[in-house]
Amino acid sequence: GESVGLHLPTLSVQEGDNSIINCAYSNSASDYFIWYKQESGKGPQFIIDIRSNMDKRQGQRVTVLLNKTVKHLSLQIAATQPGDSAVYFCAEKRDNYGQNFVFGPGTRLSVLP
Amino acid sequence: NAGVTQTPKFRILKIGQSMTLQCTQDMNHNYMYWYRQDPGMGLKLIYYSVGAGITDKGEVPNGYNVSRSTTEDFPLRLELAAPSQTSVYFCASSETRGSGNTIYFGEGSWLTVV
Numbered sequence: 001g002e003s004v005g006l007h008l009p010t011l012s013v014q015e016g017d018n019s020i021i022n023c024a025y026s027n028s029a030s031d032y033f034i035w036y037k038q039e040s041g042k043g044p045q046f047i048i049d050i051r052s053n054m055d056k057r058q059g060q061r062v063t064v065l066l067n068k069t070v071k072h073l074s075l076q077i078a079a080t081q082p083g084d085s086a087v088y089f090c091a092e093k094r095d096n097y098g099q100n101f102v103f104g105p106g107t108r109l110s111v112l113p
Numbered sequence: 114n115a116g117v118t119q120t121p122k123f124r125i126l127k128i129g130q131s132m133t134l135q136c137t138q139d140m141n142h143n144y145m146y147w148y149r150q151d152p153g154m155g156l157k158l159i160y161y162s163v164g165a166g167i168t169d170k171g172e173v174p175n176g177y178n179v180s181r182s183t184t185e186d187f188p189l190r191l192e193l194a195a196p197s198q199t200s201v202y203f204c205a206s207s208e209t210r211g212s213g214n215t216i217y218f219g220e221g222s223w224l225t226v227v
Contacts, residue, residue: 008153034215043117043203043218044156089155091216100171101216103148103155 008087010108019077021107023090028071030092030102035064035075038087038106047075047088077109085111115139119204119219126194126226134189134222136204144207145187146171146216147179149200156203162187194226 013019025033031052036044050057050064050073057064063076073090089106119136126132138145143164148156148171158171162181176198178190187206191198204219 036218041221043220046215046217049215091156100158100161101156105153105155 008106008108010110012110012112013080014112015082016079019075019080019084019109021075021077021088021109023073023075023104025071025073025090025092025102025104027092027094027102028068030094032093033064033066033073034091034093034101035062035073036089036091036103037084038089040086044089080109080111082111082113085109117204117206117217117219119202119222121222122220123223124225126191126224128194128196128226130194131190131192132194132224133191134202134204134224136187136189136219137185138187138204138206138217139185140206140208140217141184142206142208142217143184145181146205146207147177147187147189148203148205148218149173150203150221151200159189159202191224196226198224199226200224 034049035047037047038044048059048062048064050066055066061078065074087106087108089104091101091103093101117138146161147159150156157173159177160179162168165181165184168179181187202222205216207216208214
């Protein structure tokens with residue numbers, strides 16, 4: 001299938017290192033955020049979410065940080081593995097935008113052996 | 114677990130042809146969505162539905178139609194295919210409207226209009 005995100009920014013990390021992927025959002029009223037992972041030829045897969053009343057949330061090997069002051073979201077992946085290679089994008093839910101989540105274009109993570 | 118299933122996976126259409134992308138979900142979710150994804154761009158909402166019998170336009174609805182006759186199914190129809198509709202289409206569903214309910218996606222349908 002066609003690869004998505006042909007012109008995305010790319011982050012290259014060595015296997016075993018930590019990865020940090022960033023996302024800026026635009027609406028200070030957004031109250032819920034999600035990080036998705038999308039492998040080539042597949043649909044987006046939920047990784048972790050965070051509500052606006054939190055500034056940090058941890059999962060298995062992943063941590064999401066939310067800085068509402070500067071409207072910035074980051075995804076940290078610990079001990080990056082080859083299977084983490086994918087496009088990662090954030091989504092913000094705008095409370096005043098009905099059912100619409102707004103999705104970022106994504107960052108391509110490339111894990112080097 | 115099936116989740117969100119969409120068909121076909123790949124399709125080539127000629128300009129002016131019509132087709133329907135099928136989508137079904139087995140999670141009993143009220144909300145369903147159709148997105149398109151173009152290279153280097155974020156997902157754009159085409160149409161969504163908050164329940165059977167109810168549909169609403171998203172950000173980029175022109176050239177598409179949807180229906181929601183059952184909770185499970187949410188087909189997307191392209192009436193007169195145009196090259197601008199070449200894209201990857203994702204169907205998705207979520208449980209409720211409130212915050213904290215994530216969207217689950219299907220595997221995508223790659224459509225090329227020539």
